[in-house]
Amino acid sequence: MKLLRTTCLALFIGWLHSTILVAQTPLPSLLDDTLQLNEVVVRGYATNRRLLETPASVGLLTRRDLQQRFGIPTPIAALNxxxxxxxxxxxxGSYRLAIRGSAIRSPFGVRNVKAYWNELPxxxxxxxxxxNALDVRTLxxxxxxxxxxxxLYGAGTGGTLLFGGLAVPGGKTTAEVSALGGSxxxxxxxxxxxxxxxxxxxSLSYNYMESNGYRxxxxxxxxxxxxxxxxxxxDxxxxxVLGIFxxxxxxxxxxxxxxxxxxxxxxxRPATRTLPGSAEQQAGIRQQYGYVGISHEYRWNNRFQNTTALYGSGTNLNNPFITNxxxxxxxxxGGRTVTQIRLWKGPLPTTFTLGAELLANLTVSRNYGNRRGQPDTIQTNTELTARQITAFAQAEAELPARFQFTVGLSRNDLRYGYINYPVRAVVGGLSAEPQSQLWKGVWLPRVALMRTFGANMAAFASVSTGFSPPSSQEVVPSAGGFNGELDPEYGTSYEVGLRGSALQxxxxxxxxxxxxxxRETIVRRSNAAGAEFFVNAGRTSQRGLEAQLSYDVRLAAVNLLRFWSNATLTNYRFRDYQQGTVDLSNNRIPGxxxxxxxxxxxxxxxxxxxxxxxxxxxxPFPLNDANTATADPTRLLQATAGFRRTVGRWTVDLYASGDNLLNQTFSLGYDINALGNRFYNAAPARNFLGGVKLGVGW
Incomplete structure (x- = not known):
C-alpha cells in the first residue's frame, strides 16, 4: 500500500511538472541557515528588516533547526x-503550544496564538x-x-507564528526521497x-509517519x-498558492x-467504578484537514505594493472520548489584504502599512454516546458560526540619531452564533435554541522605539495590547452547552530588549x-468525566526574562562550530482570583x-x-490553580549525528538520533487542572531512530 501511494504520487508529480510553462527569471530562495544576526531578515510586523533592527521579541527557527537538529519529524523539539x-x-500527534504562558488556555491544540503562511491566515x-496538520519536513x-x-495581527495575547516553506533552488529541479525508522x-x-x-x-511534498507509541x-x-x-x-x-491535505x-x-x-x-487511563478506560472506549482523534489559499502581490513601484490573500479550509473530525x-x-x-506605502524621501522616512482581515467559520457538531469506539444514540446536534474582522494600520518612521519609531493600531470584532437543535421528540415538541454573542469592537494600539548602536547592537522598548476572545472550543466546550458569558482576555505588555553581536x-x-x-484571564476546568469547560480567573501578572547567547568557534576544518544557551525566567501569578470561598490570589499560574x-x-x-x-x-511548576500538585523537574538530553555528501547531481544524507538519552521518566505535557489529579502523560523513555535522504538535481 505504501509503495502504491509513493508510485502514484511520483507519476502525478511528473505529470504536473510537464504541464508547467516557465519564463523570465528565477525567484530568490529563502535565507541560508548560516546567516548571522546582523544579516537575518524577519517578516514580523511587516517590517522585512534585519532582526537586529526589529523592535520586538522574535524567535527564528531555520531549516537546520526544524529538520536536522532533531531526528523525529515534529516541530515540538525545535520550538522548545x-x-x-x-x-x-x-x-x-497531540500538540499544544504556549507562547509566554498561554498554555493555561490550551488543554489541547493551539489557541490564543495567530498563525500565517506568508500572508495566508x-x-x-x-x-x-x-x-498538527503541518509536517515539519515541508517547513x-x-x-x-x-x-x-x-x-497588526488581531486577536491573541500569546503571540504570532509566521511559517515559511522550503527554499526552492533557483535554475533547476530537484527531487528527494527519505525514510526513517526507530523505537x-x-x-x-x-x-x-x-x-x-x-x-x-x-514545491510538492508527500510525507508519511506512523508509530505504535510509548504508552x-x-x-x-x-x-x-x-x-x-x-x-x-x-515584472x-x-x-x-498554498495547498495542504x-x-x-x-x-x-x-x-x-x-x-x-x-x-x-x-x-x-484505566477504567473506574463509573467510567470505562481510554483503550476500552477507543479514545482518539481521526481528522482530515484541507486548506487551499492563493495570494496576489502587486508592486506599482518601489514605494507602493499590495498583497491580498484568500483561503478556504475544511475539517472532518471524529473524536471518540470516554463518555461520548x-x-x-x-x-x-477568509482573506487578508495588506498595502504598504514607503515614503523614503524627506526628513523622516516612513513606511505605512494598512490592511484588513476577515475570517468566517461554520461548525456542525453532533455528539453521540460512545459504545467501545462506535457512535451510539445521538445526544446533541449543534451549529456554531464565527466571524472575525480586523482592520489595522501601522507607521514606521526613521528618526534622527539612529532612532526608529513604530506606532500601530487595530480594531477587532468577533461574533458567535449558536443553535442547539432538538434531538428527540417530546410532548409539545422542542424547538431550536439560537443564541449569539458579540464582543464589541476593541482598539489595540502598539508603540515601539528602537535605537541602533553601530552596525551590531540595538535596544528597543515597546508597549503593546492584546485582546483574546474565547475560542470556539471554549464557548462550546466538550462539557457541553454554549458559554456566552465567558469574557475575553485583555492584556497590556511592557517590554525592553537588547540584542547584538561582538568579537567579529x-x-x-x-x-x-x-x-x-x-484581565479576565481564561483558565481550564474539567468535570467528573474529564470533559473540559472554561472560566474567567480575574487578573494575572506575567513577568519574565528571556535570553539567548551563542558563540561560534572558527576553525579551518569546519563550516560551523557553535555553542549556545537560552534561558527563560518567569514569575506568573494570579491577582484577585477567588475560586468559590478560596482566595487563590498570588498563587503561581500552573503549567x-x-x-x-x-x-x-x-x-x-x-x-x-x-x-x-x-x-x-x-x-518544577504547579499543575493546578491551587498549587497543591507540582510537576517533576525535566532533564532532557537529545543528540543527532549524520553525514551529508554531494557528488555531482546526487546528495545523500545519513543520520542517527537519540532522544531522552538520560532515560528520565517525565511528562511532555501535563493536563492542567485535571479533575481527579490525572495530570500525567508520560513521554517516551530512551529511544533512537535512524534515517536516510537521497536527492538529485538537474
Missing amino acids: TLPGVRADERSP LTDAGGNTPL GRIEVIKGPSGS YGLFGNGLTVQTGKANTAL SHSALRRDVLNLTGSFNVS NRTVS SDINYQTPGGLTEAQYRADPRAS YERRNEQGV NRLRFDVAVYDLAL VAPTTLIAGADLETKRGFYAHLTYQFLN
Missing part, C-alpha cells in the same frame, strides 16, 4: 529551543490553529513573535519535488500532502494520577524583559516553569559530518 516558547506532545475565525522556517501583537514502531517516508526554473518556484493506546498514523508555488506573472506581479489518526491514552504514573508510566463520541465538520473562509560577530546575544498584565534552561552545541564539518547536542532543564 526558543526562550519563552513551550510546546507539548501529550501523545504522538492559518488560524480560523474560532481561534484554533491546526498545527523552511518559523518566526515566533512573542507577546501581544494585536496591532516504538516509528516509521516514515517522504518524497519532495521542487522546481525553480524561469518564472516559477514550485498503551497511543498509536499514530499521518499522511500530509503539501503544495506551494510562486509565479512571477509579470510587478507575483501569484502564490492532512489525514491524521492518533489514539489518546488519557491522563494518569501520580500513583498510576509512578507504577506504570506506559499505561493508558463527537463528529464535527468545519468549513472556513562570533558572540551573539538577545535579552528581553517584559511585564504582561491580563509555566519558573526556570527553563536550554543549551546545545552544533558542528558541521567541511567533509560533510554534522552533529547536534541539546540539553533542556525545567524546574
Whole structure:
C-alpha cells in the first residue's frame, strides 16, 4: 500500500511538472541557515528588516533547526529551543503550544496564538490553529513573535507564528526521497519535488509517519500532502498558492494520577467504578484537514505594493472520548489584504502599512454516546458560526540619531452564533435554541522605539495590547452547552530588549524583559468525566526574562562550530482570583516553569559530518490553580549525528538520533487542572531512530 501511494504520487508529480510553462527569471530562495544576526531578515510586523533592527521579541527557527537538529519529524523539539516558547506532545500527534504562558488556555491544540503562511491566515475565525496538520519536513522556517501583537495581527495575547516553506533552488529541479525508522514502531517516508526554473518556484511534498507509541493506546498514523508555488506573472506581479491535505489518526491514552504514573508510566487511563478506560472506549482523534489559499502581490513601484490573500479550509473530525463520541465538520473562509506605502524621501522616512482581515467559520457538531469506539444514540446536534474582522494600520518612521519609531493600531470584532437543535421528540415538541454573542469592537494600539548602536547592537522598548476572545472550543466546550458569558482576555505588555553581536560577530546575544498584565484571564476546568469547560480567573501578572547567547568557534576544518544557551525566567501569578470561598490570589499560574534552561552545541564539518547536542532543564511548576500538585523537574538530553555528501547531481544524507538519552521518566505535557489529579502523560523513555535522504538535481 505504501509503495502504491509513493508510485502514484511520483507519476502525478511528473505529470504536473510537464504541464508547467516557465519564463523570465528565477525567484530568490529563502535565507541560508548560516546567516548571522546582523544579516537575518524577519517578516514580523511587516517590517522585512534585519532582526537586529526589529523592535520586538522574535524567535527564528531555520531549516537546520526544524529538520536536522532533531531526528523525529515534529516541530515540538525545535520550538522548545526558543526562550519563552513551550510546546507539548501529550501523545504522538497531540500538540499544544504556549507562547509566554498561554498554555493555561490550551488543554489541547493551539489557541490564543495567530498563525500565517506568508500572508495566508492559518488560524480560523474560532481561534484554533491546526498545527498538527503541518509536517515539519515541508517547513523552511518559523518566526515566533512573542507577546501581544494585536496591532497588526488581531486577536491573541500569546503571540504570532509566521511559517515559511522550503527554499526552492533557483535554475533547476530537484527531487528527494527519505525514510526513517526507530523505537516504538516509528516509521516514515517522504518524497519532495521542487522546481525553480524561469518564472516559477514550485514545491510538492508527500510525507508519511506512523508509530505504535510509548504508552498503551497511543498509536499514530499521518499522511500530509503539501503544495506551494510562486509565479512571477509579470515584472510587478507575483501569484502564490498554498495547498495542504492532512489525514491524521492518533489514539489518546488519557491522563494518569501520580500513583498510576509512578507504577506504570506506559499505561493508558484505566477504567473506574463509573467510567470505562481510554483503550476500552477507543479514545482518539481521526481528522482530515484541507486548506487551499492563493495570494496576489502587486508592486506599482518601489514605494507602493499590495498583497491580498484568500483561503478556504475544511475539517472532518471524529473524536471518540470516554463518555461520548463527537463528529464535527468545519468549513472556513477568509482573506487578508495588506498595502504598504514607503515614503523614503524627506526628513523622516516612513513606511505605512494598512490592511484588513476577515475570517468566517461554520461548525456542525453532533455528539453521540460512545459504545467501545462506535457512535451510539445521538445526544446533541449543534451549529456554531464565527466571524472575525480586523482592520489595522501601522507607521514606521526613521528618526534622527539612529532612532526608529513604530506606532500601530487595530480594531477587532468577533461574533458567535449558536443553535442547539432538538434531538428527540417530546410532548409539545422542542424547538431550536439560537443564541449569539458579540464582543464589541476593541482598539489595540502598539508603540515601539528602537535605537541602533553601530552596525551590531540595538535596544528597543515597546508597549503593546492584546485582546483574546474565547475560542470556539471554549464557548462550546466538550462539557457541553454554549458559554456566552465567558469574557475575553485583555492584556497590556511592557517590554525592553537588547540584542547584538561582538568579537567579529562570533558572540551573539538577545535579552528581553517584559511585564504582561491580563484581565479576565481564561483558565481550564474539567468535570467528573474529564470533559473540559472554561472560566474567567480575574487578573494575572506575567513577568519574565528571556535570553539567548551563542558563540561560534572558527576553525579551518569546519563550516560551523557553535555553542549556545537560552534561558527563560518567569514569575506568573494570579491577582484577585477567588475560586468559590478560596482566595487563590498570588498563587503561581500552573503549567509555566519558573526556570527553563536550554543549551546545545552544533558542528558541521567541511567533509560533510554534522552533529547536534541539546540539553533542556525545567524546574518544577504547579499543575493546578491551587498549587497543591507540582510537576517533576525535566532533564532532557537529545543528540543527532549524520553525514551529508554531494557528488555531482546526487546528495545523500545519513543520520542517527537519540532522544531522552538520560532515560528520565517525565511528562511532555501535563493536563492542567485535571479533575481527579490525572495530570500525567508520560513521554517516551530512551529511544533512537535512524534515517536516510537521497536527492538529485538537474
